[in-house]
Amino acid sequence: RMAAAPPSYCFVAFPPCSKDGLVVFGKNSARPRDEVQEVVYFAAAEHEPGSKVECTYIEIEQAPKTHAVVLSRPSWLWGAEMGANEHGVCVANEAVVTREPASEAEALLGMDLVRLGLERGATAKEALDVIVALLEEHGQGGNYYEDGSSCHTFQSAFLIVDRNEAWILETSGKYWAAEKITEGVKCICNQLSLTTKIDAEHPELRNYVKSQGWWNGDSDFNFSEVFSLADDHLACCSGRESLEKQGGDVSAQAMIDVLRDKDSGVCVDSESFLTTASIVSVLPQDPSFPCIHYFTGTPDPSRSIFKPFIFVDDVKLVPKVQSPSFGNDDPAKKIPRFQEKPDRRHELYKAHEWARSLLENDQDKGQKLMRIMLDLEKQGLEAMEDILSRTEILDPAEVVDLFYDCVDTELKFFK
Secondary structure, three states, rough: OOOOOOEEEEEOOOOOOOOOEEEEEEEEEEEEOOOOOOEEEEOOOOOOOOOOOOOOOOOOEEEOOOEEEEEEEEEEOOOOOEEEEEOEEEEEEEOOOOOOOOOOOOEHHHHHHHHHHHHHOOOOHEEEHHHHHHHHHHHHOOOOOOOOOOOOOEEEEEEOOOOOOOEEEEEEEEEEEEEEOOOEEEOOOOOOOOOOOOOOOOOOOOHHHHHHHOOOOOOOOOOOHHHHOOOOOOOOOOOOHHHHHOOOOOOOHHHHHHHOOOOOOOEEEEEEEEEEEEEEEEEEEOOOOOOOOOOOOOOOOOHOOOEOOOOOOOOOOOHHHHHOHHHHHOOOOOOOOOOOOOOOHHHHHHHHHHHHHHHHOOHHHHHHHHHHHHHHHHHHHHHHHHHOOOOOOOOHOOOOOHHHHHHHHHHHHHO
């Protein structure tokens, strides 16, 4: 049993640490090495009263209205590792281990809660309220991996960000605590990080931990100390120093550089885990500017490129970063689950595999290809900086196929 939680990293930087009144958000998603992540967009929708939504394992009540969302997700499940909605809310989650064993019974996955928070919350605080209400009602549990031989279960932590503030939400079962952030640089990883600064919590949290004998009620209530298994809740987040060193200049590029850093451990490439996808989002505090979300859609950000997406009506769909759909024949939907593993690779993933083998086997050609790729990425970053420095309002027609074109160009280089 893989007891260790996958070592993903999430970051947020607020002005004055970040550039030009921008909130900058980033996540590396560490998952089992062979898992494919896809990038998917769902338009805003209205739903009939009484309708249901089928999450990864369970069906729950649908909301009357869901916001448009763009998600990076393991392609076998319903939820997401990370994503954003049309209102400039970004959510990422972390698997964490607490002293309370996570439930194997199928309920909502932490990744389902990421998508539900984005679909139903127009601000970071609304998304937080949605997540904790659903946690209370349905609980969390079920296999985190597409693995028929063993059940890997975790509790969840979340970084929830909008143009004005961020919330760190940490959970154990249905119990939770949250801290609000409006300045500086914050990092969360696969360990609990909340201590005594708690701005919102489950109403029964303190009574519950007292009844378990985990806290005597006299000392300061420290969430990580009470819920962590050992003293493993301190040594976290090597990437934060690199962002703090930027001294007021954290930009999309600086966040990308941190996510690419293998030496710090932020970019995971180990026997069990790989950074299978990454996201960086730039949220201008001035609401007249659009939020920009960069996705890799491929593993290992040090060998991938970040491609920009902006929410506009009728945004062009990108089938080349979407995994094939197996409908009700999907082994993830049949009981017992995961009896076989279908090939979930999308077109960009396959092309990227070829490029990766080139990088490993032919240094000259590989490095040349990487230079072309990074140049392509730089053009995208510069074009987005241009959009954020303009005085006139963005014409949606200009960016309706932005992400589509970037993926298309990347594929052409690989071919």
